[in-house]
Structure formats: C-alpha cells, structure tokens
Amino acid sequence: MFHDAVVIAGKDLRLEWRSRVTTNQIAPFALLVLILFAFALDPDRGILTRATAGLFWVAVLFSGLLALQRTFAVEAADGNRDGLRLSGLDPAGIFLGKAGAIALELLVLEVVLGAGVIVMYGSTFRSWLLLVVTCVVATTGVAAAGSLYGVLAAGLRVRETLLPLLLLPILAPVLLGATRSFEAALAGVPSDGWPWVELLAAFAAIYVTFGVLAFGSLLEES
Amino acid sequence: MVPEHTGSRATRIVGLLTLIGLVSVLVLGLVVTAPDEIQGDAARLIYVHVPVAIVMNVGFFVTALGSAMWLWKKSRWWDTIAVASAEIGVVFTALALATGMVWGRPTWGVYWTWDARLTSTALLLLLYLGYLVVRRLPSDAEVRNRRSAFVALLAFVDVPIVYYSVSWWRSLHQTATLSINTHIHGLMLFTLMLSMVVFLLAYAWMLTHRFRLAWLEEETESQGLEVAISERRAEAGVS
Numbered sequence: 001m002f003h004d005a006v007v008i009a010g011k012d013l014r015l016e017w018r019s020r021v022t023t024n025q026i027a028p029f030a031l032l033v034l035i036l037f038a039f040a041l042d043p044d045r046g047i048l049t050r051a052t053a054g055l056f057w058v059a060v061l062f063s064g065l066l067a068l069q070r071t072f073a074v075e076a077a078d079g080n081r082d083g084l085r086l087s088g089l090d091p092a093g094i095f096l097g098k099a100g101a102i103a104l105e106l107l108v109l110e111v112v113l114g115a116g117v118i119v120m121y122g123s124t125f126r127s128w129l130l131l132v133v134t135c136v137v138a139t140t141g142v143a144a145a146g147s148l149y150g151v152l153a154a155g156l157r158v159r160e161t162l163l164p165l166l167l168l169p170i171l172a173p174v175l176l177g178a179t180r181s182f183e184a185a186l187a188g189v190p191s192d193g194w195p196w197v198e199l200l201a202a203f204a205a206i207y208v209t210f211g212v213l214a215f216g217s218l219l220e221e222s
Numbered sequence: 223m224v225p226e227h228t229g230s231r232a233t234r235i236v237g238l239l240t241l242i243g244l245v246s247v248l249v250l251g252l253v254v255t256a257p258d259e260i261q262g263d264a265a266r267l268i269y270v271h272v273p274v275a276i277v278m279n280v281g282f283f284v285t286a287l288g289s290a291m292w293l294w295k296k297s298r299w300w301d302t303i304a305v306a307s308a309e310i311g312v313v314f315t316a317l318a319l320a321t322g323m324v325w326g327r328p329t330w331g332v333y334w335t336w337d338a339r340l341t342s343t344a345l346l347l348l349l350y351l352g353y354l355v356v357r358r359l360p361s362d363a364e365v366r367n368r369r370s371a372f373v374a375l376l377a378f379v380d381v382p383i384v385y386y387s388v389s390w391w392r393s394l395h396q397t398a399t400l401s402i403n404t405h406i407h408g409l410m411l412f413t414l415m416l417s418m419v420v421f422l423l424a425y426a427w428m429l430t431h432r433f434r435l436a437w438l439e440e441e442t443e444s445q446g447l448e449v450a451i452s453e454r455r456a457e458a459g460v461s
C-alpha cells in the first residue's frame with residue numbers, strides 16, 4: 001500500500017513539476033486572493049493583521065480547491081481512470097498517494113501564503129512550532145477529504161461547480177480549527193492552539209481512514 | 223402494473239391522524255395554553271420549532287442508516303428510503319432555521335446570531351443540499367446509489383465534528399447563550415409532546431409517499447424504453 005502510494009504521489013508531483021501549474025498559476029492566484037482581501041478590507045487600520053489567520057486559511061481553501069480540481073481533471077482525461085484501475089495498484093495506496101501529493105502542493109502554497117501575510121499584512125508569528133504543526137495536520141485533513149470528494153466528482157460534467165459545494169461545508173471544522181490555532185500562534189497564547197490541533201488531527205484521522213477504506217469503490221464508478 | 227397514486231389505506235389513516243393532530247396542536251398552542259411569562263407569545267413557536275428540529279434529526283439519521291444499509295445489502299429499498307428521508311430532512315432543516323429566526327427576532331433582537339447550534343444547523347442544510355444535488359446527477363442507478371451513499375455517510379460523519387468545533391469556537395468567545403427556561407408548565411408540556419408525535423406522524427406520512435413516488439419514478443424510467451418501442455411498433459403497424 002505504501003509503495004503504491006509513493007508511486008502515485010511521485011507521478012502526480014512529477015506531473016506538477018513539469019507542467020508548473022501549481023507554481024505558475026495556483027500560487028499566484030493565492031497571492032492574488034491576499035491582495036483582494038486588502039482591497040475588500042481597510043489595509044491601514046490593522047484589520048488585515050488581526051484577520052490574518054482567517055484570511056490565510058480561506059486563501060488556502062480556495063487555492064486548494066483549484067489544486068484538487070486539477071489533480072482529478074488530470075485523471076479524468078483520456079481514460080486515465082481506467083488506467084489507474086487496471087494498473088493493479090492498491091486503491092488505498094492510490095488514495096494515499098493522491099492525498100499526499102495534494103498535501104505537499106498545499107504545503108508549498110502555505111509557505112508562499114505565509115510569506116505573503118508576513119510581508120503584506122505585517123503579521124508576526126510567536127510560536128513557529130504551533131504554526132508548522134497546524135499547517136501539517138490541517139493540510140492532511142484537507143487533502144484527505146478533498147481527495148475523496150475529488151474522485152467522487154471527477155467523472156462528472158459538473159465537477160467544477162459540484163466540488164466546492166460538497167467539500168467546503170465538510171471542511172468548515174478545519175477552517176475553524178486552523179484559524180483559531182493560527183490566531184494563538186500569531187498573537188495569542190500558544191497553549192490555546194493545541195486543543196484545536198487535536199481537533200484537526202481527529203478530522204484528518206477520520207477522513208484518511210474513510211479514504212483508505214472507501215476509495216476503491218469510489219474509483220470503480222465512472 | 224404500476225399503481226396510479228401513492229396513497230393506500232394506511233397512509234390515509236396516518237394522514238388523517240396527522241391532520242387532526244395538527245389542528246389540535248394549533249388550538250392548544252395558540253388558544254388554550256397561556257403565553258410565556260418572560261417571552262410572551264413568541265414562546266408559542268416552541269410547539270413548532272422543537273418538533274421540526276426533531277424531524278430534521280430523524281430524517282438525516284434515517285438517510286445515513288439507509289445509505290449504510292445500501293452499501294451493505296445493495297437493495298434498492300434502502301437507497302430509496304435514504305433519498306426520500308433526505309429530502310424531508312432538508313425541508314425540515316430549512317423550517318427549523320426559519321422558525322428559529324422568527325423566534326430569535328423578538329427574543330434576541332436579531333434574526334441570526336453565530337450561536338453554535340444555528341451555525342451548525344446552517345452547515346447541515348448545506349451538506350445535505352449537496353447530497354440532493356449529487357442525487358440528481360444523471361448516471362447509472364448503481365453508480366448513483368453508491369456515490370450518494372458515500373456523500374451521505376461523509377456528511378453524517380462530519381456532523382458531530384462540525385457541531386463540536388462550532389460550539390467550542392463559540393464557547394471561547396461568549397460565555398452564556400440564551401436557554402429556554404427549563405420548567406415547562408403541564409399543559410405546555412403536553413402540547414409540546416403532542417406536537418412532537420404529530421410531526422413524527424407527518425414525517426412518516428411524507429416518507430411513505432415520497433418513497434413510493436421515487437420507487438414508481440424508477441419503475442417508469444425502466445419501463446419507459448419498452449413502452450416507447452412498442453408504441454413506435456404500433457405506429458408502424460408491426461406487431
């Protein structure tokens with residue numbers, strides 16, 4: 001299972017590396033969202049600094065949606081889905097590989113966005129440990145749930161509109177938890193953030209387990 | 223042969239009982255019971271709001287149960303139960319939100335507050351709207367059933383996490399939320415209990431009709447092709 005996961009993740013990351021979609025389109029989009037927030041809110045009164053945590057995670061979710069659409073659009077074309085099914089790889093491995101690749105892409109995005117909020121919003125982080133752990137755990141949850149819904153919506157003509165509708169309400173607890181935890185890492189007391197990290201970890205664990213068990217039968221349909 | 227309507231003796235009896243029950247709840251709730259000491263007439267909404275919220279919960283629970291059972295037994299019966307119940311659940315979620323807002327305006331002064339229960343109910347509505355959308359996507363029956371069963375279960379798993387996280391979020395910010403007074407007068411309690419029973423009857427009535435309707439829809443769909451072929455044949459005079 002883990003070997004298969006590495007194979008799939010390697011394939012997806014290679015694809016991303018060669019096509020440069022994440023770095024050339026999704027990352028600039030994420031920065032654009034940060035700038036749009038500055039237009040929507042008043043940049044001079046410190047609102048941006050105070051709202052950094054929430055804006056950061058909303059930007060992550062929106063650009064993450066793009067990354068998810070992309071990784072499953074790749075599989076939808078040219079009968080790749082049948083190819084995946086016939087490859088003999090363990091479906092649980094395919095799930096872990098896909099989710100892992102997405103998680104890595106999202107982490108890269110988060111680094112870009114993190115630099116963005118530090119530079120443009122003037123935010124300063126107090127606890128780097130909490131920050132990094134929150135990012136990793138929240139991203140795992142987003143990638144796992146996203147991969148599940150991604151494959152579910154992949155074969156459909158309405159996938160671009162359906163995926164956000166299905167996925168964003170599911171991810172509401174992640175947005176909440178990650179935002180509160182980030183707030184604690186930014187300006188609050190770091191110890192306030194750790195219970196949220198536990199919640200995020202529980203979310204990630206549930207959806208990773210669900211994915212490992214259910215991905216095979218979701219991949220079968222077309 | 224396909225029956226022409228979804229009623230039967232049993233549904234007619236349940237329907238009649240529901241109707242009688244609704245009228246008695248109306249009379250008891252609006253006329254017989256006294257207004258609340260603190261909230262006045264606004265408190266009468268409890269006779270509708272709480273039963274509606276209970277039907278919402280029952281509806282989504284049955285959907286999750288039906289979806290899980292479909293994955294296990296692969297029987298069309300369970301799938302149809304799941305979708306019929308989800309539709310009713312969505313309607314009652316919207317009703318619960320609406321009646322809650324109507325009550326909130328005179329009591330809290332606002333239609334909406336970011337209370338844990340309100341927020342998670344709004345998310346619940348959106349989760350199951352997604353389910354209904356997935357349900358309506360055209361595809362093979364088996365594929366559609368599996369897809370919607372997974373969506374229903376994923377949503378169901380999410381519900382406690384949403385509720386937990388949202389209530390935790392709010393409890394960090396505001397200490398006390400309004401709670402309905404715990405002492406309920408005898409007649410009020412009776413009205414509330416009666417209303418719950420009546421609304422559950424209404425749910426059962428709707429579920430049966432919706433179930434039969436969905437069942438018939440699929441029957442007509444599968445028969446549609448055969449009928450069309452034989453009609454064309456008759457037109458052409460081929461026997």
